[in-house]
Amino acid sequence: MVGGFVAAFIFAQLISLGGFFFHIEWGYVMAFLFFIVMMFVRPQGLLGKKA
């Protein structure tokens, strides 16, 4: 639950900061890149423990 909250916060920051400095789409690109990298690095969740 806490990890989901943190992830939503990071997503929002990436989208709004990326959209502020570049085109709005680049914010979403960075957010989805973050999603893919986290899927590879920590598939159990941001704060989850290994099963």
Added chain:
Amino acid sequence: MRALPWILLALVALFPWMGLGNYPLHLIIMILVWSFVYTSWSLMGRFGLVSFGHGAFLGIGAYTVTMLWNHFGITPWIGMVVGVALAVVVAVLIGYPCFRFRITGHYFALVTLALSEIVRLIIVALRDQSGGSLA
């Protein structure tokens, strides 16, 4: 009957020289494009992995060919090889970690969905070069 597929293939290859109008030719091209798309997707489904990333590779190939032609005047005969090469590079970049970290099932579907969104958003973000969202 063994020759029937080859006759059909020759017929398909001859479409541009049959003197059809622009609109029927456009329809035939779209039919072939979409048949390619759903064939690739059904092929992937048979391997037990659900991928939503096919649009990404289709988009990379299509936009590489067209942008090389529009901006640099490079003929599509070279461009299609470059487009395939770029799509393969992206596929390896995404596919190898998926294989390495055992990303399967719903997680694989999510990763490929994110990949297709990334490619779509990059195309829209480069609207000055790519022409923006055409949908």
